[in-house]
Amino acid sequence: DQQVKQNSPSLSVQEGRISILNCDYTNSMFDYFLWYKKYPAEGPTFLISISSIKDKNEDGRFTVFLNKSAKHLSLHIVPSQPGDSAVYFCAASEAGTALIFGKGTTLSVSS
Amino acid sequence: DAGITQSPRHKVTETGTPVTLRCHQTENHRYMYWYRQDPGHGLRLIHYSYGVKDTDKGEVSDGYSVSRSKTEDFLLTLESATSSQTSVYFCAISVTGLAGGASSYNEQFFGPGTRLTVL
Numbered sequence: 001d002q003q004v005k006q007n008s009p010s011l012s013v014q015e016g017r018i019s020i021l022n023c024d025y026t027n028s029m030f031d032y033f034l035w036y037k038k039y040p041a042e043g044p045t046f047l048i049s050i051s052s053i054k055d056k057n058e059d060g061r062f063t064v065f066l067n068k069s070a071k072h073l074s075l076h077i078v079p080s081q082p083g084d085s086a087v088y089f090c091a092a093s094e095a096g097t098a099l100i101f102g103k104g105t106t107l108s109v110s111s
Numbered sequence: 112d113a114g115i116t117q118s119p120r121h122k123v124t125e126t127g128t129p130v131t132l133r134c135h136q137t138e139n140h141r142y143m144y145w146y147r148q149d150p151g152h153g154l155r156l157i158h159y160s161y162g163v164k165d166t167d168k169g170e171v172s173d174g175y176s177v178s179r180s181k182t183e184d185f186l187l188t189l190e191s192a193t194s195s196q197t198s199v200y201f202c203a204i205s206v207t208g209l210a211g212g213a214s215s216y217n218e219q220f221f222g223p224g225t226r227l228t229v230l
Contacts, residue, residue: 045221
């Protein structure tokens with residue numbers, strides 16, 4: 001059973017608009033959440049993270065929101081740029097143990 | 112750049128042959144991981160290591176073995192490759208610590224990947 005779910009396989013957004021990528025999880029013991037970005041033929045790169053003691057974390061154009069009661073997190077990219085086109089993976093961990101990844105969402109930003 | 116290299120970057124092999132993939136890190140990290148990435152499956156953990164000679168299985172460990180005789184090297188071996196093991200393999204290291212309150216963080220940094228094709 002999937003513990004981390006990204007229910008949208010793809011998302012298309014126009015340049016300058018907001019991109020919202022969503023992730024749901026089932027394990028209430030997860031206490032750390034991460035987003036990774038992956039370009040073709042490259043390894044995933046760490047983007048942003050959030051601890052369960054917070055509900056928001058910002059880094060430039062990227063903001064991650066955590067709703068623990070709904071077991072839901074989202075990544076907001078504002079404004080979206082064509083270079084943001086990539087596969088985005090959500091991941092979660094419990095007490096510093098191995099990450100559990102979602103299946104990914106492919107973001108396409110058109111100019 | 113977490114100083115992670117993988118070799119080879121591409122390999123084509125035949126069913127039934129043994130294959131070894133190498134992951135090398137330069138920053139003395141304790142934890143190392145092997146993942147495979149397949150369409151529709153995301154990243155799935157194969158094996159991981161928490162120190163020299165200390166390894167454990169992940170979600171999809173069947174058909175794979177690992178070894179870690181030095182801190183900097185983590186080897187993944189397919190004893191007898193099958194077509195179902197055609198995939199892109201990623202190695203990762205992790206940086207762990209306390210994230211505040213009672214939570215811990217585990218941020219992983221990945222190598223460039225090895226594309227393996229088993230014919």
